[in-house]
Amino acid sequence: MNPLLMTNFEACTKCTICTEYCPVSEVRPAYPGPKQSGPDGERQRLKDAAFYNKALKYCSNCKRCEIACPSNVRIGDVIALARKRFAGPNLSPRDAILAHTDFMGTMATMVAPIVNYVTNIPLTRFFLDKIVGIPAWRIFPKYSWTTFRAWYFNNRPDQTQFAEQVTLFHGCFINFNNPSLGQDSIRLLNALGVGVRLLARERCCGVPLISSGFFGHAKDNALSNAKNIAQALTKTERVVCPSSTCSMTLRNEYPDILEVKNDSWRDRMDLLIRHVYRLMEKGRELNFQRQEIKVAYHTACHMEKLGWSAYSIKLLKLIPGLQLTILPSRCCGIAGTYGFKKENSEYSQKIGAPLFQSIRDSGCDLVVSECETCKMQIQMSTGVPCENPVTILARNLV
Amino acid sequence: MRFDVVVLGGGLAGYTAAIALLEKGLSCALLSVGQSSLHFSSGSMDFLRALPDESQVFDLEKGLHDLARQDPGHPYSILGPEKTLELAKKAETAFASWGLEMLGSLSAGNHLRLSPFGKLLPTWLSSKDTVFIPADAEGRPEWPWLKIALLTVKDFLDFNPEIVAAQLKAQGRATSCHMFTCPDLEILRQNPSEFRSVNIARVLDQESNRPFLTEAVKKAAQNADAVFMPACLGFNRPQLAMELSKEAAKPIRLIPTLAPSMIGARLNNQLQYQFLKNGGVLMSKDRVVDFNLVGDQDDSSGSSALTIERLHTENHGDIPIIAKDHVLATGSFFSQGLLSDIDGVREAVFGLDLVNVPESRSDWALGEFFGSQPFARFGVKIDAQTRPFLKGRVLANLKAAGLVLGGFDPIRQGCGAGVAAVTALAAAEAILS
Numbered sequence: 148m149n150p151l152l153m154t155n156f157e158a159c160t161k162c163t164i165c166t167e168y169c170p171v172s173e174v175r176p177a178y179p180g181p182k183q184s185g186p187d188g189e190r191q192r193l194k195d196a197a198f199y200n201k202a203l204k205y206c207s208n209c210k211r212c213e214i215a216c217p218s219n220v221r222i223g224d225v226i227a228l229a230r231k232r233f234a235g236p237n238l239s240p241r242d243a244i245l246a247h248t249d250f251m252g253t254m255a256t257m258v259a260p261i262v263n264y265v266t267n268i269p270l271t272r273f274f275l276d277k278i279v280g281i282p283a284w285r286i287f288p289k290y291s292w293t294t295f296r297a298w299y300f301n302n303r304p305d306q307t308q309f310a311e312q313v314t315l316f317h318g319c320f321i322n323f324n325n326p327s328l329g330q331d332s333i334r335l336l337n338a339l340g341v342g343v344r345l346l347a348r349e350r351c352c353g354v355p356l357i358s359s360g361f362f363g364h365a366k367d368n369a370l371s372n373a374k375n376i377a378q379a380l381t382k383t384e385r386v387v388c389p390s391s392t393c394s395m396t397l398r399n400e401y402p403d404i405l406e407v408k409n410d411s412w413r414d415r416m417d418l419l420i421r422h423v424y425r426l427m428e429k430g431r432e433l434n435f436q437r438q439e440i441k442v443a444y445h446t447a448c449h450m451e452k453l454g455w456s457a458y459s460i461k462l463l464k465l466i467p468g469l470q471l472t473i474l475p476s477r478c479c480g481i482a483g484t485y486g487f488k489k490e491n492s493e494y495s496q497k498i499g500a501p502l503f504q505s506i507r508d509s510g511c512d513l514v515v516s517e518c519e520t521c522k523m524q525i526q527m528s529t530g531v532p533c534e535n536p537v538t539i540l541a542r543n544l545v
Numbered sequence: 546m547r548f549d550v551v552v553l554g555g556g557l558a559g560y561t562a563a564i565a566l567l568e569k570g571l572s573c574a575l576l577s578v579g580q581s582s583l584h585f586s587s588g589s590m591d592f593l594r595a596l597p598d599e600s601q602v603f604d605l606e607k608g609l610h611d612l613a614r615q616d617p618g619h620p621y622s623i624l625g626p627e628k629t630l631e632l633a634k635k636a637e638t639a640f641a642s643w644g645l646e647m648l649g650s651l652s653a654g655n656h657l658r659l660s661p662f663g664k665l666l667p668t669w670l671s672s673k674d675t676v677f678i679p680a681d682a683e684g685r686p687e688w689p690w691l692k693i694a695l696l697t698v699k700d701f702l703d704f705n706p707e708i709v710a711a712q713l714k715a716q717g718r719a720t721s722c723h724m725f726t727c728p729d730l731e732i733l734r735q736n737p738s739e740f741r742s743v744n745i746a747r748v749l750d751q752e753s754n755r756p757f758l759t760e761a762v763k764k765a766a767q768n769a770d771a772v773f774m775p776a777c778l779g780f781n782r783p784q785l786a787m788e789l790s791k792e793a794a795k796p797i798r799l800i801p802t803l804a805p806s807m808i809g810a811r812l813n814n815q816l817q818y819q820f821l822k823n824g825g826v827l828m829s830k831d832r833v834v835d836f837n838l839v840g841d842q843d844d845s846s847g848s849s850a851l852t853i854e855r856l857h858t859e860n861h862g863d864i865p866i867i868a869k870d871h872v873l874a875t876g877s878f879f880s881q882g883l884l885s886d887i888d889g890v891r892e893a894v895f896g897l898d899l900v901n902v903p904e905s906r907s908d909w910a911l912g913e914f915f916g917s918q919p920f921a922r923f924g925v926k927i928d929a930q931t932r933p934f935l936k937g938r939v940l941a942n943l944k945a946a947g948l949v950l951g952g953f954d955p956i957r958q959g960c961g962a963g964v965a966a967v968t969a970l971a972a973a974e975a976i977l978s
Contacts, residue, residue: 163805164580167743176732176748180739187738214830217579217880414862424546425864454860457546457574457826473821476829 150406151189151228154221159186165212165222170478171205174497178205181212184229185222192229199233205491206230207482207498208358209448210395227404230360237360241279245484246359249351249368252290252323259290280489286527288324288519295326299345303333309342313422314379316372316388316397319351320519331541332389332419338544339423339431344383346375352396355484357404369407372397380412387419389537391517392483394418395449420517420536424458434545437467442539443511445502445525446476447518459536463515466543472509477502481524496528503528515539547867548574548826550976551856553833553894554874554882556581557590557962558947560816561636561969562872564643567823569977574826574866576833576858581813582880582948587801588776588808589658590966592633592651592669593621594959601667603654603684606630618900618952620964623929629967632974636966637670643819645812646673646783653679657686659773659800661704663712669963672808674786676773676798690796692719694769696761698745699726700734703803704775721769725761727754742807746780759792766793773800776807783811831860833894840938850941870976873897873925873933873945874969882949883923885909890923892949898934900926900951917957924951930975931968944972 159182166172166180179188184203191198203226212222237243244251255262265271266287276283295317306312313336321329333343350372353365376386376397388394397416401407409416417425427433442463446456463471479499480486486495506514506529514525514533522533552563555577563573593608595601597615602608609626612619621629633651640647647670649656655667657678665686671677679687693713695706710720726734729748734740749758758778765772776799779785789797801808821827833856840851855865875882875893884893890902890909901922903909909920925933931944946968948961955961 161738162585163739163741163744164584164810166739166741167584167805167810168580172739172744173747176729176735179736180744183736183738215580217581217584219579421864428546428864451829454828454831457828460826461546475818475821476827 150403151225153403154224154228155219156186156189156221156225158218159220160218161187162217164215164217168211168215170209170211170480170498171207171494175205175494178202181206181222181226185212185225186220189225189229192233196233199229201234203230204234204360207478207485209478209482210452211448211478214451221403224403227357231362231404234360241281241488242359243361244279245281245487246355246361247351247364248319248323248355252294252319255290256292256294256323259292263289276489281487282489282492285487285492286523288320288523290323291326293326295322295329296345296349298326299329304337306333306342306344309337309340311340312342312344312383314344314346314376314383314386315419316346316349316352316376316386316393316416318388318390318393318519320390325519328389328535328538331535331538334544335423335537335541336387336419338433338541339426341426344379346372346379346386348375352393353405354392354396354400357396357400358483358485362405366405366407369401369405373401373407373409373412376412376416380415384415385422386412386416387422388416389419389517389535390519391418391447391450391453392519395453399452418453418455418458418517420462421455421458423540424462433465433540435466435540435543436545438543439468440513441470441472441509441511442513442515443472443474443506443509445474445479445506445514445516445521445533447516447521448478448482450517451476459515459517462540463536466539472511474502474505474509477505479521479524479528481520483520486524495524499524499528506531513539546574546861546864548572549868550870550872551576551866551868552872552874554581554876554880554947554949555817555827556583556874556876556880556947556965557812557816558965558969559872559874560820561639561966562874562944562946562973563825564816564819564823565639565970565973566976567820567825571976572824574828574868575820576828576831578832578881579830582876583809583813584806585804586806586809586812586962587658587660588806588812589668589671589675589801590647590962591667591955591959592655592963594655594667595957597958601684603667603680603682605651605654605669616952620927620950620953620968621960623927623952624967624971625929628971632967632970633963635970639970640670643815645815647671648673648677654682655684656680657684659709661775661801661803663709665716667959672799672812674779674783674799675776675808676800686716688716688718690718690770692721692769694721694723694765694772696723696725696765696772696774698730698775698777699724700737701740701745701775701777702737703742704777704800709773709800721765723761723765725757727757729754741805742775742777742802743780743805743810745777746807749778750781750785758789762789762793762797766795766797769795771796771798773798775800775802777802780807780811828858828860831858833857834859836895850939851935852942853940869942871943872969872972872976873943873949874947874965875949877924877948878920880948885920892925895935895940895943897940897945898926898936899923917954921954921956922951925949926951927968931972932975944975946972
């Protein structure tokens with residue numbers, strides 16, 4: 148089945164509500180907007196590929212157009228599929244570096260202190276800015292000296308003592324940059340009486356590859372992950388992931404964009420926080436210590452697409468003393484690797500400005516979001532720390 | 546997931562019911578399948594413009610009593626004229642406390658607003674930055690201004706100042722037409738299909754473009770008593786038209802454009818903001834795919850009630866949504882609250898009992914397009930507590946509100962927003978009692 152036929156693009160009534168909610172068109176008039184780039188443009192592209200507009204690459208794949216659409220058109224998918232069919236190969240070395248997070252992570256963690264040091268030398272930043280096209284002011288995530296996987300296999304607490312097991316899809320960010328979130332995930336699941344395994348082999352979910360137009364490599368990753376997930380599900384009840392973007396990609400982008408079937412396991416691949424909620428509904432208990440802290444919850448774009456922010460909000464409220472503010476749901480502007488590209492970086496900050504303002508206005512001590520790149524963007528742009536809800540829950544366990 | 550109340554539908558009725566319930570301390574989730582039809586509305590709220598005998602209504606209290614006689618199946622008549630009036634007055638107070646700055650009131654009767662084509666239409670409440678024309682007891686306009694300048698954005702297609710000017714001239718007004726642009730609008734204009742009210746407003750609301758706007762407004766205001774502009778400014782800054790009025794020392798007022806409507810979209814955002822501020826849980830882009838009823842479903846006497854035990858939605862899959870009470874505010878055909886196909890018409894979520902649907906499909910519509918279309922009156926049947934029915938049985942923990950209801954023609958009778966607000970508050974009251 149042609150995936151375009153599943154996007155419902157013929158149902159578009161040309162109402163333009165999607166454009167009203169598009170964070171990119173608000174700040175970047177050169178972007179034609181989701182209606183024109185999506186269903187409107189598609190009618191023309193179906194006639195002649197020459198109608199393909201290169202400005203479609205400015206779409207940040209946030210999917211907020213799809214959430215707004217009253218006619219149920221998957222506008223973001225129409226745009227992604229058009230890029231897949233017409234954009235041609237991406238020959239930019241910079242994009243290749245940004246998109247291949249697992250390859251770069253494997254290389255960088257081997258020499259992490261050197262990479263972390265070198266990427267912050269002004270001369271390197273000057274070079275990255277002028278030659279490579281990554282703005283000098285953008286803060287890189289630090290690479291970890293050991294990967295999460297290496298830690299898990301060498302030092303993990305015994306998981307076999309638990310009768311129930313789940314498989315953790317950790318994603319690149321936990322593996323190379325933030326292993327502590329992986330450790331927090333294990334602590335939280337263990338506290339619920341659940342042991343944690345890893346996939347036999349895990350590759351990047353593919354979302355940075357999709358964003359930069361490396362659809363072939365993204366599909367290779369998807370096929371490999373799909374095989375490993377199916378295999379893991381013969382031994383464990385579920386595959387869970389703390390990241391909203393990886394979860395959205397595995398569940399939605401695999402069949403919708405990459406044409407990799409997941410119907411045999413889609414319902415058993417879950418966001419970690421949602422699975423925690425499910426276990427607690429079944430009567431498992433978690434006890435939290437008191438923490439007097441003002442927390443602001445940010446609904447990441449792909450979290451909005453999953454529609455699951457209610458689980459995180461409900462769970463955060465269980466921590467005694469925690470004061471919760473729900474921020475207006477707006478894009479932070481980073482959109483994965485989008486904001487790391489020099490041609491997008493100015494717009495990326497403009498998109499995020501209203502969110503940054505509402506974070507400052509909230510007077511919070513901490514922002515909570517399930518997205519790793521929102522974390523980087525929010526921390527860099529507001530100076531307020533940002534953590535996954537899993538971290539806050541795990542660190543407040545009694 | 547457990548809540549006191551789950552509201553299905555994120556339009557005027559859904560948000561009104563939800564905010565009213567949140568304010569009473571109930572926990573509330575709201576499901577919406579996409580952005581609401583408020584985005585297509587003028588932003589003015591109609592209460593009752595015409596009776597079934599086609600006579601125009603200006604005294605709203607008298608109109609409600611006439612309606613109860615002429616049209617006992619109308620939701621206002623089901624609730625009763627006194628109750629409707631009480632709830633509508635409550636809605637006026639509620640809207641004001643939620644920061645919707647509206648002019649007009651039930652006690653003052655209908656005023657007049659301008660349609661995108663310059664037609665004067667009687668209505669109940671209008672945003673304070675729009676054209677508001679008081680009407681006398683017979684509905685004649687009491688124009689505050691003689692000379693009116695129409696100022697539009699160059700090449701904006703959803704508003705035609707010449708057509709409006711012709712209508713105003715027929716009203717004895719002296720008119721002049723003006724247009725303006727600025728460099729940022731010229732960039733936006735390169736994409737003509739996106740040169741629409743909200744997108745233009747996002748440009749004109751920026752501080753950097755203020756000098757262009759001020760200059761254009763001052764110029765247009767020179768020989769005029771008032772300046773009317775298409776509603777394509779003031780989306781993120783609802784005070785902008787008022788600020789410009791001060792600068793030009795003349796009233797600057799907005800006229801709703803063809804859809805998408807900036808004033809309607811702004812109203813939607815203001816309601817959503819109130820909902821979230823009061824602790825509501827918003828479930829955007831989700832829909833009910835399954836539900837479970839308890840009660841004796843085979844009760845042949847039909848006297849016992851059924852209750853909804855849980856809902857299953859597209860996004861939440863195996864995790865049910867469990868609420869003590871529910872509000873159905875999913876809208877009419879346009880919002881997919883009602884569905885029709887060759888076999889018939891049905892209410893989309895629960896398959897509730899409908900009123901006014903004729904046996905024969907050929908009786909659904911009239912040949913005359915602008916006639917009083919029978920399909921406009923199709924919708925859910927309710928009792929005086931806004932409870933709907935399923936195969937003749939009351940659903941005890943479900944209330945229905947807004948355009949999903951049957952028995953009225955929101956276009957011909959000019960009562961859509963009023964029915965939404967009144968039935969939403971009636972539903973909230975029924976839940977709270």
